[in-house]
Amino acid sequence: xxxxxxxxxxxxxxxxxxxxxxxxxxxxxxxxxxxxxxxxxxxxxxxxxxxxxxxxxxxxxxxxxxxxxxxxxxxxxxxxxxxxxxxxxxxxxxxxxxxxxxxxxxxxxxxxxx
Amino acid sequence: xxxxxxxxxxxxxxxxxxxxxxxxxxxxxxxxxxxxxxxxxxxxxxxxxxxxxxxxxxxxxxxxxxxxxxxxxxxxxxxxxxxxxxxxxxxxxxxxxxxxxxxxxxxxxxxxxx
Numbered sequence: 001x002x003x004x005x006x007x008x009x010x011x012x013x014x015x016x017x018x019x020x021x022x023x024x025x026x027x028x029x030x031x032x033x034x035x036x037x038x039x040x041x042x043x044x045x046x047x048x049x050x051x052x053x054x055x056x057x058x059x060x061x062x063x064x065x066x067x068x069x070x071x072x073x074x075x076x077x078x079x080x081x082x083x084x085x086x087x088x089x090x091x092x093x094x095x096x097x098x099x100x101x102x103x104x105x106x107x108x109x110x111x112x113x114x
Numbered sequence: 115x116x117x118x119x120x121x122x123x124x125x126x127x128x129x130x131x132x133x134x135x136x137x138x139x140x141x142x143x144x145x146x147x148x149x150x151x152x153x154x155x156x157x158x159x160x161x162x163x164x165x166x167x168x169x170x171x172x173x174x175x176x177x178x179x180x181x182x183x184x185x186x187x188x189x190x191x192x193x194x195x196x197x198x199x200x201x202x203x204x205x206x207x208x209x210x211x212x213x214x215x216x217x218x219x220x221x222x223x224x225x226x227x228x
Contacts, residue, residue: 032215044219046216046217101162102157104156104157104158107155
């Protein structure tokens with residue numbers, strides 16, 4: 001089955017710097033890759049997603065890139081702010097979202113220091 | 115997105131008892147899921163709640179331990195049966211939107227078994 005590896009497990013940056021989180025997946029049939037942000041004590045929130053027919057997607061300070069050949073995708077946060085501090089999870093779906101069987105990475109704890 | 119509620123938000127239960135968690139969404143959705151998130155860890159899919167048929171369980175989860183109901187397109191329940199301290203965790207339901215395949219999470223139920 002699908003396996004998703006996520007790195008790094010922790011990331012500390014200064015406010016205003018960029019942060020990059022990387023994930024790799026094993027199943028070449030995966031074609032849907034969402035990213036979730038989870039603040040302490042709260043539910044995971046979908047922040048951005050990408051499908052395999054697209055190489056990059058951007059939403060304000062957040063961007064996601066996908067390399068299907070290498071089977072990895074990355075989350076880029078620019079101009080980080082203290083409120084970006086949270087745990088970020090990547091996920092992959094082997095069913096393109098129609099069956100919703102998301103496999104999650106282990107998460108990255110991002111700390112943004114003011 | 116969708117408005118998802120769960121009840122109860124938290125509970126403390128005794129070993130050997132059972133707890134039923136309810137998940138309600140404000141619109142009809144095809145796919146509903148139940149996840150478990152142990153403290154400081156990632157999300158693990160327990161099962162897909164199928165409307166009108168038996169739930170589909172992931173490896174390591176069985177119906178006798180985690181019976182699931184899905185009587186209609188807006189509601190599902192998860193029961194944690196014969197609980198032990200190892201079942202202490204956060205249980206989250208999620209729904210997949212038909213139009214976008216985006217998956218959204220409920221607020222979670224924090225379960226402590228003593």
